[in-house]
Amino acid sequence: MSVVFKKTPVLTDTIMHYCPGCGHGIVHRLVAEVIEELGIQDRTIGFVPVGCAVFGYKYFDIDCVEAAHGRAPAAATGCKRVNPHNVVFTYQGDGDLASIGAAEIVHAAHRGEKITTIFINNAIYGMTGGQMAPTTLVGQKTTTSPYGRDPEHCGKPIRIAEMIATIEGAAYVERVSVDSTPNIRKAKAAIKKAFQCQLDGKGFALVEVLSSCPTNWGKSPSEAMDWIKSDMIPYYPLGVKKDITNE
Amino acid sequence: MLWTNIFAGFGGQGVLLIGQLLAYAGMYEGKNVSWLPSYGPEMRGGTANCSVVVSDDPIASPCINMANCVIAMNRPSLDKFEQNVLPGGKLFINSSIIDKKATRTDIDVYYVPCNEIADSLNNPKVGNMAMLGAYLEATKAVDSKSVLDALLYKLGEKKAHLIPLNEQAIELGKQSVRDQIK
Amino acid sequence: MAKKLMKGSEAIPEAAIQAGCRFFFGYPITPQNDIPEYMSARLPKIEGGCFLQAESEVAAINMVYGAAAAGARVMTSSSSPGVSLKQEGISYIAGAELPCVICNMMRGGPGLGSIQPSQGDYFQATKGGGHGDYHLIVLAPSSVQEAVDLMHTAFDLADIYRTPVMLLADGIIGQMMEPVEFHEHEKRELPEKPWAVTGYDPKSGRKRSIVNSLYIEVDELQEMNDRLQARYKEIQEKEVMVEKYNTEGAEVIICAYGTVARICKSAIAICAEKGVKVGLIRPITLWPFPEKELNEVMAQDSVKRELTVEISAGQMHEDVRLAINGAKPTDFYGKPGSYTPTAEEIAEYILKTREA
Numbered sequence: 168m169s170v171v172f173k174k175t176p177v178l179t180d181t182i183m184h185y186c187p188g189c190g191h192g193i194v195h196r197l198v199a200e201v202i203e204e205l206g207i208q209d210r211t212i213g214f215v216p217v218g219c220a221v222f223g224y225k226y227f228d229i230d231c232v233e234a235a236h237g238r239a240p241a242a243a244t245g246c247k248r249v250n251p252h253n254v255v256f257t258y259q260g261d262g263d264l265a266s267i268g269a270a271e272i273v274h275a276a277h278r279g280e281k282i283t284t285i286f287i288n289n290a291i292y293g294m295t296g297g298q299m300a301p302t303t304l305v306g307q308k309t310t311t312s313p314y315g316r317d318p319e320h321c322g323k324p325i326r327i328a329e330m331i332a333t334i335e336g337a338a339y340v341e342r343v344s345v346d347s348t349p350n351i352r353k354a355k356a357a358i359k360k361a362f363q364c365q366l367d368g369k370g371f372a373l374v375e376v377l378s379s380c381p382t383n384w385g386k387s388p389s390e391a392m393d394w395i396k397s398d399m400i401p402y403y404p405l406g407v408k409k410d411i412t413n414e
Numbered sequence: 415m416l417w418t419n420i421f422a423g424f425g426g427q428g429v430l431l432i433g434q435l436l437a438y439a440g441m442y443e444g445k446n447v448s449w450l451p452s453y454g455p456e457m458r459g460g461t462a463n464c465s466v467v468v469s470d471d472p473i474a475s476p477c478i479n480m481a482n483c484v485i486a487m488n489r490p491s492l493d494k495f496e497q498n499v500l501p502g503g504k505l506f507i508n509s510s511i512i513d514k515k516a517t518r519t520d521i522d523v524y525y526v527p528c529n530e531i532a533d534s535l536n537n538p539k540v541g542n543m544a545m546l547g548a549y550l551e552a553t554k555a556v557d558s559k560s561v562l563d564a565l566l567y568k569l570g571e572k573k574a575h576l577i578p579l580n581e582q583a584i585e586l587g588k589q590s591v592r593d594q595i596k
Numbered sequence: 597m598a599k600k601l602m603k604g605s606e607a608i609p610e611a612a613i614q615a616g617c618r619f620f621f622g623y624p625i626t627p628q629n630d631i632p633e634y635m636s637a638r639l640p641k642i643e644g645g646c647f648l649q650a651e652s653e654v655a656a657i658n659m660v661y662g663a664a665a666a667g668a669r670v671m672t673s674s675s676s677p678g679v680s681l682k683q684e685g686i687s688y689i690a691g692a693e694l695p696c697v698i699c700n701m702m703r704g705g706p707g708l709g710s711i712q713p714s715q716g717d718y719f720q721a722t723k724g725g726g727h728g729d730y731h732l733i734v735l736a737p738s739s740v741q742e743a744v745d746l747m748h749t750a751f752d753l754a755d756i757y758r759t760p761v762m763l764l765a766d767g768i769i770g771q772m773m774e775p776v777e778f779h780e781h782e783k784r785e786l787p788e789k790p791w792a793v794t795g796y797d798p799k800s801g802r803k804r805s806i807v808n809s810l811y812i813e814v815d816e817l818q819e820m821n822d823r824l825q826a827r828y829k830e831i832q833e834k835e836v837m838v839e840k841y842n843t844e845g846a847e848v849i850i851c852a853y854g855t856v857a858r859i860c861k862s863a864i865a866i867c868a869e870k871g872v873k874v875g876l877i878r879p880i881t882l883w884p885f886p887e888k889e890l891n892e893v894m895a896q897d898s899v900k901r902e903l904t905v906e907i908s909a910g911q912m913h914e915d916v917r918l919a920i921n922g923a924k925p926t927d928f929y930g931k932p933g934s935y936t937p938t939a940e941e942i943a944e945y946i947l948k949t950r951e952a
Binding site: 176208209210211212214221222224228229230231232233234235238241242243244245246247248249250253270271273274277278 | 621654659662667670684685692793810
């Protein structure tokens with residue numbers, strides 16, 4: 168019998184706690200596959216966030232550090248500066264990175280820190296129960312914007328990829344989505360490139376991944392994937408925002 | 415032997431430096447020393463000052479309130495610190511720019527024309543060294559050779575040519591004290 | 597080696613480097629800027645060394661967290677308001693059982709306060725400071741030489757007990773110049789760091805390293821806390837450091853730390869001239885607090901009372917009272933904020949309260 172699909176050994180056998188239809192599981196797999204394909208499992212250090220991916224260290228079969236909320240880029244900086252031969256990445260959600268950790272991510276990019284950041288944008292706080300995130304869309308109902316996000320009251324959603332792309336130290340920034348198979352393939356290519364950017368010593372790399380949160384969006388898994396396409400992508404356009412890795 | 419000293423003056427008069435030179439010199443002579451720049455409420459009023467302790471025994475407090483010696487390079491320093499001289503202590507006044515006499519009668523007071531001495535050497539910067547010379551003559555706290563060693567360390571070899579000028583200023587400061595004792 | 601006349605805030609970073617510290621992450625704040633400035637000049641010249649000015653105190657302490665997780669000897673320094681900002685990170689470092697050294701050059705507070713010396717951070721330093729049940733080992737130097745020597749102790753204790761260690765100094769220690777000697781220090785046996793994240797090879801046989809302070813199960817969190825508390829107990833038993841000065845046959849025992857303790861020594865000399873024998877207990881470790889040593893001195897028949905002197909509203913005095921526990925009268929002299937008491941004032945207070 169031929170093997171047509173196999174779990175990457177860079178993921179542990181631990182059963183993930185993510186909800187049905189959540190994008191985290193997909194992105195975890197993509198990151199782990201990239202680590203396997205690049206042959207860097209034995210020197211990669213993962214910095215996981217506070218948020219739904221808080222247990223990331225249980226799933227990635229690599230040395231891991233659990234960082235304080237929003238501080239993963241700073242903690243990853245400390246690690247990378249101590250052991251520059253390690254491949255260091257942060258895996259952060261939108262509350263973690265775009266809200267409380269906005270300063271840390273901006274300055275990690277600004278320093279051209281040679282780390283890789285995987286940024287999950289699902290337009291909501293998942294772990295704490297569906298509160299409004301900086302990335303929550305206008306009109307989107309959450310537990311702290313029960314009448315829908317009102318831009319007069321709390322602004323319009325923040326576009327992290329575009330913002331980071333303006334920073335000199337960022338070498339590679341792309342926004343991808345996991346709403347469909349073709350987009351998942353593109354997402355994996357982007358993640359691989361972001362790790363390669365670090366391996367080549369080019370500077371800071373960030374991949375923003377538009378991802379689903381059916382539980383807190385109040386949608387079925389398939390409705391959630393449709394919503395990424397119909398509502399998120401128009402506001403958060405996919406594509407490469409900056410790439411100086413060939414310079 | 416225990417010398418507790420407050421050096422005070424305008425910023426730029428070099429009071430922190432002569433305080434440091436005294437501390438270095440004391441250290442070179444194997445004594446215990448401490449040098450503490452202005453701290454606490456005494457920083458108010460636009461004066462720069464430092465507390466310097468030179469002692470044979472380990473130094474208890476480096477923070478000096480009542481001192482054996484107060485060196486006042488300008489009028490505000492005299493106004494502020496005259497009261498901080500211990501009875502029987504010494505007060506050094508830069509008479510070139512302080513027109514006031516000391517009011518205390520229970521201490522030794524020395525009037526040192528620092529600016530005139532500096533002018534006589536054609537270098538306005540060495541007034542502080544003249545004052546340090548006066549202090550050394552009156553206290554014998556450390557040897558002036560040690561002070562010159564300290565100055566050489568601070569100046570570095572590139573500026574070693576300034577040593578004779580500073581040595582002259584120290585000598586003239588000492589002379590002014592000898593003249594007053596006579 | 598010849599003595600050098602050095603400022604505390606230059607001698608401290610030099611001592612850290614000599615103790616093997618190769619990583620420094622900090623953010624400017626007065627009055628401790630000489631420390632990062634010194635490190636920024638020295639560390640890049642040392643192989644493998646790295647100084648990095650962080651975007652905030654919050655980021656700096658988290659860089660320390662990451663570097664400590666990677667197994668490095670690492671430190672940060674700051675002054676009171678900046679140390680408040682670091683508390684989140686310090687709690688995580690304590691929870692993740694990582695070693696590091698934090699230097700706090702205390703200034704007056706609360707809020708923005710002043711930039712003058714203070715001892716207002718005693719609570720923050722010795723009672724944990726952030727959330728959760730943890731302690732830092734807190735070392736309080738009273739001279740530049742002692743600060744130098746304690747830096748070696750700080751890094752060793754951090755490694756041995758896998759805990760953050762704080763050097764708690766007032767601004768005077770930082771600004772003062774005193775002769776210092778950088779001599780060889782007794783080497784303590786240091787544990788390996790198999791827990792560090794350095795890269796996991798499944799074929800190597802070493803366990804996967806996970807640096808973490810998250811224990812979502814009640815039992816697991818209990819286990820971690822029990823481990824910490826057992827370690828704190830061991831530290832209390834083994835690592836207390838204290839100076840006793842003139843305590844034999846004294847009538848009054850002063851309890852003071854840092855520069856204030858030295859001012860008290862001058863006050864003791866003034867009292868002696870008036871025929872009153874006063875002694876001093878100077879905690880060098882503020883945590884663990886030298887309870888036993890204080891009580892031994894207080895138990896003497898000659899001792900009538902205790903007097904705590906601090907530049908605070910009496911923060912350490914609370915620990916003194918807990919230790920003495922009513923066995924003899926205790927008293928407090930000092931002011932919160934930045935007022936450094938003079939030796940004359942302290943002596944006058946002792947003599948005045950004696951008559952009363």
